[in-house]
Amino acid sequence: MSALLEVENLRTQFDTSAGTVRAVDGISYTVNEGETVGIVGESGCGKSVGALSVLRLIPDPPGRIASGSIRFAGSNLLTLSEAEIRKVRGGQIGMVFQEPMTSLNPVLTIGLQLCETMEIHLELSPQEAQARAIELLDMVGISEPARRLQQYPHHLSGGMRQRVMIAIALSCKPKLIIADEPTTALDVTIQAQILELMKNLTKRFGVALIIITHNLGVVARYADRVNVMYAGRIVESGTASDVYHRPVHPYTLGLLRSVPRMDRPRGGRLIPIDGQPPDLTREIEGCAYRPRCSFAVERCAREAPPIEEVANGHASACFEKARLERLLKEAS
């Protein structure tokens, strides 16, 4: 598999009255063709900003991409002209956002919103676009697709709107879809429907998928590889199985221990992570996780640990990763 998207040392910052927020602070990752990558982390860790930066959708000002490169299918997205990046957005890279109500235009019909994208990117005639729109709605499991084209977003339920979003994202035959919390606003049975649909369609068309979520279960079910983010950085990355079963960053371990599991009987208390995530307007010296970390050593206060591989494709940004690994091995 070859790399489709290569993000390198990306930094995105926001100038606010409280100071500069380092929302994304030097993240690097790759997405291979046809693969599903999960980006997981808590509110404010920079997972959405990181993904929006890929499509240069950060409002400027107050935001700006301070440094880094984003190579997608051979070109650096950060140096493209506005006209060129517009061809990538919605064309080669599709997006599915969290809020299906606010990401569809409430005063335009479903049909118009679906066809517009295809007329622009695929240069289809209105008739061709309409025929393909019907095909797409049928594919994402919407009944009576021809009638739906005339309807407005408020006629549809949340799950149906998210199906429309998926249809739009797939409409221009993209190589990559970025899904930002695609099911967070939906009920659990509808969430399962939408995620299964996304999995099946991305597999069928060989589309790579980035799923951004705070839900560790969704990542475990759908992602091939996982990046765990904390305070604007990737602290651990690897295959889903490595990250969940052999975590090499204390934050990942903390997250996994603090979620209750539906498949385990009741008993004992959860092991929460003490404290709160840091304030990103302040300069963080050393490791951002240090104040909450039980593995912290003196060095963590001075230097920010770089992300380094511990095994093939499994990396951690922790000075004490070897000790953590040893302790977990002994415990199991």
Place this chain on the structure above:
Amino acid sequence: MSALAGAALRSDASRAAPAGPPLLEVRNLTMHFTVAAGVLSRRKAAKIKAVDDVSFTIGRGEALGLVGESGCGKTTTGRCILRLEKPTSGEIIFEGQNLCELDRHALNEKRERMQVIFQDPYSSLNPRMKVGAIVGEPMKVHGIYPKRRERVQRVAELFSVCGLNPKFMDRYPHEMSGGQRQRVGIARALSLNPQFIVCDEAVSALDVSIQAQVINLLENLRERFNLSYLFIAHDLSVVRHLCHRVAVMYLGRLVELAASDELFANPLHPYTQALLEAVPIPDPDVEKHRAHRVMKGEVPSPINPPGGCVFHPRCPLAVGSCRQEVPQLRELKRGHWVACPRV
């Protein structure tokens, strides 16, 4: 549900907490809302059966989970129990008294004993009040600790009980994080020494690392003060962890009720089964071996719900008779109640 069922539920509740009769008994609770035909119209166009013939008990020191998808009536059930809504019919017996029959004065007295924790720690705290005053307000209203100095002392105590630094009393809600605000909401609920707390999605808005802190706090408080919870939530993992028993609702009706571990290990109602299958488990190896069957369709509109069993249009087991007959809860195993004739 029949009186017999109520009796059996009582015995189950008393197993969890052996001290006599249940703290709360809900009998045939029904709440219908009428919807006007248009914005200006007074004509009643439709009736929504938000809660339809729901019965359960909660023992002293017991946490009962109430789960289901948006619009299934779980929040309305909680609001009826607190008498924030006047139920259409049914009985809510709390500490031996039917709350539906009490006058305003008597009800206000009872309200000291039952409190609520809301989902959104942002909108449930008055942004113009200091958090210390927010926690002290219920005591002021109910005339407990009328002297300011005593009240402040009690608020400081509640802050420490809820893991907040008493120095925070002079802060405003916007100066606190989501987790801290939720602790303020919990301290407010505890301020009147209640027996019973409705936790309406009390941890849903929190990030996982903070959520675990608040879950542990709720568990510690329940044990320390022998509190009873009605824990309304859509997150089934949290409910399994926190609750002794779990009731599953669908379109206003209870479809299954059992002890927590029993329900999750051995779900019987087809809706419960589909609900549990839909929840992804944070373990890739477990997920690899799970069947990812997807339940078809969406929850129908409560304005015009399906006849017979409300679940029949989505049910894999449905037969002709399911369209006509409304299934009643029956006890298939000790303490395990299911409203489906096909299991």
